[in-house]
Amino acid sequence: MSLIRLLILITALNLSGCSPEDQSTTSNAGFAGLGQDADGFQHAEPHQLLTFPTDHVAHPDYRIEWWYLTANLEDNDGDPLGLQWTLFRQALMPPSERPAPTPWAADQLWMAHMAISQGEQHQVAERFGRSHSQAPLNTLQDSQAGVISSPFHAWLDDWQLKASEEADGNDFNHLTLTAYSGEGASRFGYTLKLAAEGPLVLHGEAGFSQKAANGQGSMYYSQPFWQITGDVTLHGETKTVSGRGWLDREWSSQLLDARQSGWDWFSIHLDAGHKLMAFQLRGGGDGEEGSNYRSGTWITPQGQTTSLTNADITMTPLATSVVAGRYIPTRWRLEVPSVDVDVNVEAPYANRWMTTSVPYWEGEVEVSDRASGEPRGEGYLEMTGY
Template identity: 80%
Template sequence: MSLLRWLSLSLLISNSLALYGCGEEQPTNSSAGFAGLGQTAEGFQHAEPNQAIRFPQDHAAHPDYRIEWWYLTANLEDADGVPLGLQWTLFRQALMPPGERPEPTPWAADQLWMAHMAISQGEQHHVAERFGRSHSQAPLYQPHDAQAGVIATPFHAWLDDWQLKATRKVDNADFNDLTLSAYSGEDTSRFGYTLTLTTEGPLVFHGEKGFSQKAANGQGSMYYSQPFWQIEGDVTLNGETKSVSGRGWLDREWSSQLLDARQSGWDWFSIHLNDGHKLMAFQLRGGGDSSDDTEAEQDADYRSGTWVTPQGDATPLATDDITLTPLATSSVAGREVPTRWRLEIASVGLDINIEAPHANRWMTTSVPYWEGEVVVNDRASGEPRGVGYLEMTGY
């Protein structure tokens, strides 16, 4: 990368981090970083109810929306049966609304890309981050020549040589048969993975046919998932490569104003239950009730979720159907972070404890957050019920 290109990219990154409230002067123990997702988004396209999700187009990027991600988590085991977790995420952020963008040139860019990868096993937690840029208008080059991007057919999401892509050149409308490859570091510090992802169930739409409301005032995102991944492949950790297999969950989400201005962050759960059911549940802290102007109502949490049968039938879960109670916290990166929860879903009679076996899953990225594997047990009997992932922001 040339010095001029690096300086240009650094400027774009700085602008982006400023938008998220996490510039260099921000203290490392600040909980800011995600409240910026509640800022106004004038000039951008907005997610709305009754907005149809279309395939394969919507697997690709939506540059006229302000933020977007392709987000994979996986609960795996190595050949010795030792649990292992991993994450790979590609984020896109539009730096300016469509009407303010410069004409495409070799140096102009209006889209910032950020990719995260992590591998966790036992007390080990390895994290890497990369940045890239692109232009949203007709490129001066073929799409695959861009530093970062996502195209729908055949599906391909990448930032440099980190990539999630179709294994066959077909209309890959349902994310069937993908490969994921990402590595960081050198020699004994090298870590990463090469994985094959195969679907065993349909895509799942969240909320109202894919519109996922995030606050009582009605704003939200377009949101669907592929929670039926079966994953096999190789993971490299501490310079050693081992075979792994297990289950994965991929989230697709795009929006221009994801949070209400009163919301400081979220707690998000993806759960694979042993009986084949899947569960997505989240709470956004604040913004829970716009029908009352009292401070208590404005500070109420907003909850939502989706109950998924083994066949892939999805049922939206209302705010009052979900009860989330933190049971214990852990000191992580100078913060007190809830790492043991009780989750109740009244409509399906679910009452479970969700616990992170290892608390040190802090993502030391430009916008820091907690992300790690969890185990699920029945609240009454203590019997194992499943595994999953937990993401917590704003702490």
């Protein structure tokens, strides 16, 4: 669930404009209001069939959605570097309440985040946009933000993830990503090529990812097999980079249970070629009060999957760091005995706080064997609600 992905953030932005009476209601509706009722919107449910390339594009009848890329890279000096790029969409009203499309009407809010992390450096930028869900295709491409399937193109202003020029029109396996912010010595961003070396992965029950014991959830798939090359600019200096990426796609209308306060989400590339997605939502479990809800997917090098349940996964914080005035768990023990995983997952740098409109922690992590201490892989960790 990418861990469920931060479109949460967009919801929280909407809530920030609520009246005090509205805020008191949404404060009991899960993290950032994502547990509130979503009457009038379409809901993610089991047995929905995902089809491609159709499901690469936006689903405006659902309340929230995201296209979420993280990458573990090295520059031409062999130094590690991490990056994130995310496009979020939120419907501002149910389909039945939407105005007719006009140049001034909008029923979809868009937000994009980008970040580059290397050593103690951590640069973050954010943008906002809007669109109308019923805009004709021939005018949608002129909108400030949107997503189309053929050729694939997701954008907000000039930040864009799109099919490579040499790719077939329906090809989602070869993409380019471009995003820059700032000027002169403060300029940072990237121009990257993404090539998929494995299949798309459906999480949960054929793409339906349950998020709490009472059954609500999201539609969720990933492309965890990206090989990435390109150029990254940080503090005005451009470096050649290469490495591995992970793209999450998720959409829902009521993502969380009202009891859930946030989440911890891991995407891990193991050196043997396997990959692991695992998350816990704090609260919403079916055990004692305050229990967490966990889920995940074990992925073979060929892309075959095994769904993991709460009973399969143990997540234990081992150490915390003070980040932005908060105590953030930046070292974890992650256990999945059924696939012989018992590892420590540690952020080599704690200062990966995303200073966006609704802040959260997102950063690169190193994975080592719990018993021997030997390196086993790398990945990304996202934490919200702290």
